[in-house]
Amino acid sequence: MTTKHSFQAEVAQLLHLVTHSLYSNKEIFLRELISNASDACDKLRFEGLNNDALYEGKSDLVVCVSFDKAARTITISDNGIGMTADEAIAHLGTIAKSGTKDFVSKLGDAQKANAKEQGSLIGQFGVGFYSGFIVADKMVVETRRGGTAASEGVRWISGGAGDFETEVITKEDRGTSVTLHLRDDEEGSSEIGDFLSNWKLKSIINKYAEHISLPILMRKEEWKEGKDNQPGEMVTTDEWETINKASALWSRAKSDITQEQYDEFYKQISYDFAPPLAHSHNRVEGKTEYTQLLYIPSTAPHDLWNRDKKAGIKLYVKRVFIMDDAESLMPVYLRFVKGVIDSADLPLNVSRELLQESRDTKAIREGNTRRILSMLEGMDETTYAKFYEAFGAVLKEGIGEDMQNKDKIAKLLRFASTTEDAIKVGFSDYKARMKEGQEAAIYYITAETLAAAKNSPQLEVFKKKGIEVLLMSDRVDEWALGFLNEFEGTPLQSVAKGAFDLGKLQDEAEKKAAEDAAESAKPLLAKLKEALKDKAEDVRVTTRLVDSPACLVTKEDGMSAQLARMLKQAGQAAPESKPILEINTEHALVKKLEGSVNFNDLAHILFDQAMLAEGGMPADPAAYVKRVNALLS
């Protein structure tokens, strides 16, 4: 005897949209139904802890997927908890989840809009069990709850319109089977018919359910030779075979996993040949519950600099694969990290848009960031040097991007310096060996290359006084340092920027001498300023130089010459700002300058040479050459 039931209004509305909207990602029905089967087995395991009778003596839990090409059906069956008749009516006739209800009301709004918009909304949200109607025009569910009599089974049938029917059946095996009667394909297309293939179903299952911890079985196929010159064909046998891995590495206990297995899994998900530098595997509990398996690779991929590339994190929800490259789970400056996040809280049908807004995502992202930074903090020196060589420059982006962890990241930065050729000086190392009296600042210089930085005239006085200066030549240094004014209370000071004070490193006599030199150079400075008024913002006596006659510096708040050049090279507008020329009044060339007959030419040569010395180009190279040649001949 069959009984008719009406769907809850929201369900009917949802079904209408599912069946009438364009749907671009049809295959997800399989993901949804397998995940329901897997949930049902989880429930049985849980309830079975206290009630062994539920197992009915059969404790091997499996999901079977089969199809019948002639009948155009696909069946997904499980021996999980199953449903009573009341449960089937309630669970497959109403929508309980609040998220889905919201979604349906949104769909209602979209109903006034076009079908395409509705389709994309459905695509974003996913619709659980009802997604079967994307490909089927009839669904038949046969189910029986574990621990009940065989005669208490129920058959549920619906065509996906306003109502469904139920009837009592006898079902020997506990659990649920869902049979989809596939729609006819539109004229000339066989899109839905394509699902009636062993290969196609296998590949979808592998995509979404490879790591479901439950075996997923399909009938084995065999090649049958053709007789009498007929071509051979694949035939389906009665034998079942497991087609997924049936085990998610990350869901196993750490102690059961060998280093080799970790490395092997890394290679699988990263397509990297080299083993990773480090990994970290944790179950995180708290606000949101998830498993985290993160790897730091040992070498940089060729597209490391592509910031648009999505981070290499695979998102799973309860071991069902959801999406690749979940960039919302890792900040851009850690885009080199590979791994898996398996959330217990996110909904299966989470979309990219939803993911970006979700609180769980935010918590996971913060947790991941903290984890990676502490992995880096804990690395030994050799390993860290390897890491830094491959990814140091990318990590620096974090200084500008992650205000919350800026201080931690700053601690992880390494540079070469005037006393250390290898790129291994951290700000802390620098501070630890600062000279007595050097509390003024951590000094650094940026340049196009390490060699240019090292030979920069601005370093002369620091070399003379034995003060260490950090040498920076990564493209991002200049930009990143713009966000870092100090390190643990000590200001960072570019030696090529602003007027600066050597503070206690300069003794009274030196200070007096500098002041005197500035005083007596006043007339010369005035003449130079006039001659170079189109090129230099100001001309003043230097405290930086020892061997060179002149150098250029940037105003305290100005953009450095190095950054301005980079912007121009990148085709961006850099604010035009004139540098300050600093001259060394002790230098023979400068001494000769004052009374010289060709003062004007010499002034320009002095300026252009200072420009060349810092890796720049004279504004008018031809004029520069002409002036030098005139001087030489």
Ligand code: ADP
């Ligand atoms: P969700 O899985 O998010 O709860 P679904 O629409 O996928 O939503 O499924 C609705 C409900 O139907 C499930 O919560 C479950 O109670 C029931 N159900 C669906 N499939 C099965 C199954 N294979 N075995 C037991 N119960 C099921």
Ligand code: MG
């Ligand atoms: Mg579901």
